[in-house]
Amino acid sequence: MTRILPDGYHALAPGKLANVVTFLETTAPPAPSGRPAPAGYRLERVERWTLAEFRRLYVEIGARWLWTSRMLMSDAVLAERLHRPGTEAYVPVSDGKVMGILELDFADPADVELSFFGLVPEAIGGGVGRWLMEEAFRIVWSRPETRRLWLHTCHFDSPQALPFYVRMGFSPYARAVEVHDDPRLIGRLDPAAGPHVPVIAEARLPDL
Template sequence: MTLQKAGTKVAYTITYLEMEQRPSYDWPHLPSGSTAALLKADKPPVWWFLSLYDAVGRDYAWEDIHKLEHPEIEAWLQKDVMSLYTLLDHGWPQGFFMLEDKPDGVCDLAYFGMVPEAVGRGLGSWLLQTAILTGWDRPDTRRMTVQTCTLDHPRALALYQKNGFTPVRREDKTRILTRDRDLTRIPT
């Protein structure tokens, strides 16, 4: 099956991961010849976040944020504990990450991903390492967390582990898709 239609019930597994200490690697260098720039958004508008969220997550059934009303999303985005970073290259967004400070010194990598057209260009590893080190540079960070699921990019879990996260818990769930999901667009 190459298309999962809206209304289809899908099973998936969420993996929760943690990192207890700053990794030993240094700040990464952009791939050779890259002209990419990472920009932090100051109080980003809802449409900007949603455009990134949909561009990165559409093929991976990122749908949860659409259950919220725009004022709820706006209030969440405007919190001082939230930081949205966008990777731009060739004049358009290549990917993004979002950090959220949680209680007890936890910095959560709330969102991370690359747009389909940017996958495989070497920027994903650079962006993830930059996100992790940015999280560790936040005041009071004592632990980082992230979660991924089996609906995400098939290499997401391995990439998080390669960069220092350790799985701490798994949870099986099901959901009803609210949009069609084209499985031919998901890399293997």
């Protein structure tokens, strides 16, 4: 059952973070742009991650934006999630270095989730993100079962993320509030990560 928050302020338990999540979707393939891959880039499919390799890349891409979901998983849960039937992972590679991640969830072949999309800092700019998204479109819409591609982003993420998804043809359709542990307070991320979201180590509940 979906729980709807009433208007007003809602206190968080100490050690928790809350962010506003926006869900976006597209229900038709875009017209191919015909752009080639950025110079020196190619897309490779990941047949099987090692946990250390995935976590290193996940932190390199997302630590500054407080990506948390996979950081809070145990080894067993993370391994199950990464290798779940229907999950496909791809990485853009330049000069032998992995420069990002594209993860697609085909658990429901008609309703595909773009579950992770991101670039390492040095790959941002120059059209790499647009090319990677167009590769996602190519993979997803080449399958006749596809009826919808959806994703979510949040206000902790790069301020460029939401406008980029809209420019690429996604339409916002829902919002939610996500509450989770602050990974910096439980040793999963460096305390300096995500400086745009203050660390509150000893929170006092406000009188609301």
